[in-house]
Amino acid sequence: MDVLRGTFIIAFKDLRVELRSKEVINAALSFALVILLLFSFAFDPSAEETREISGGLLWLVFIFAGILVLNRSFARETVNDCLDGLVASPLSGAPILLGKAVSNTVLLLVLELVTLPIFGIFYNVRWTVGLGWLLLVLLLGTWGLTVVGTLFSALTVNVSLREAMLPLLVFPITLPILMAAVQLTTTLFSGEPIAPDMVWLRVLIGCDIIFTVLAGALVESVLVG
């Protein structure tokens, strides 16, 4: 119960800070649009193959923009020694991690829901076909990425080269989540039934559970030392 309450306190705190400053979301959204633009030079946007690689493209946009969000998650706490305050507060490590992961997930989902229609227009992808399933995939994939990313954001907060370290460490570890999300998203975009890809949904859920438990177990070592 305490963990749950602490999680909500931290999540609301972070979201309120973001709502007032709009520091991250504007930058991340603009960055996502820049990547969408760059894709148009990498291949012919009208080609039929676009649909086959659309899931991968979309998730590339999400993870690159997501890294910006994750990098700031703990970096913003270094000002005025806020991180020391957080660690010294009555909250234990788990609610701090989960709260920040929740707020990062919300931010990323907002970003994804804005990017998705723009992606659909630019690259002629029908994204509304299996919208319910797509939302589930977005939620599960984003949670897995952010829970690992948030822990590693805490881990790399005082490291020189932080901006490069985070993707270098997070992307290889979260690869199974990305693979599953890409596979499912591509299937949904092509309008095919999702049933044969159920194994990927299980991979996604399994990874989410494993990484959440692992992050929760190790966060205390990361924050306190």
Added chain:
Amino acid sequence: MKNRSSAILAAASGVMLVITLYLTFLWVPMERTMGVVQRIFYFHVPPFFVAGAAILAGLVASIRFLITRDYRFDDLAVSAIEVGWVFDSINLVMGPFWARPVWGIWWTWDARLTSAFVLWLMFAGYLILRRAVDDPSARAVMCSVVVIFQAVGGVIVYMANRWWRTQHPQPVMGGGQGSGLDPRMWYVFLFSLATMLVLFGALLQTRRRLERLRREIDGLRRTVHSEA
């Protein structure tokens, strides 16, 4: 003591490497379809097993460090990962030389190749992170956490990759090398594996000693600075 054991291991691996070379190039029969290229197999596959053993050792050492906070386990973890990274590099570099004549391509995103490359990237990330942190206690904790995540992620990547590629079958993987090996080929393979493991042990011991000395020097330097 440790110094001596690493010297013995190094000498043994030197002798065994020569024997492995003899076995590989002169003793073992020629493979019928692939010809001489197949002999890379004896130097290509064992390093991958060693890299796997290295990350396993790194994982166990990291978990034990987090429990005991004994820095000798941190020494072991970094030594295993660094040496394992070298073996994984050997595996990755040798592979394309075999693949080019046999498959006709240098590289394919097949399950095993992808996993080996992801493992290599994880090792590299760990080593870069280590250099980026100055505080030894923070570094040891951070690196331990990273190894645990990487080991778990690595296993899932390998499993997921198998499912991933079964949906897009790669024609080049028909008839793996493991199907119907001549017994003599097995002997050479196993001997080469033993050689690589002894070499791994020798390098591991030397690297551990280096790390321990580094840590001691670092501690002495800190003492001097605090007294000055």
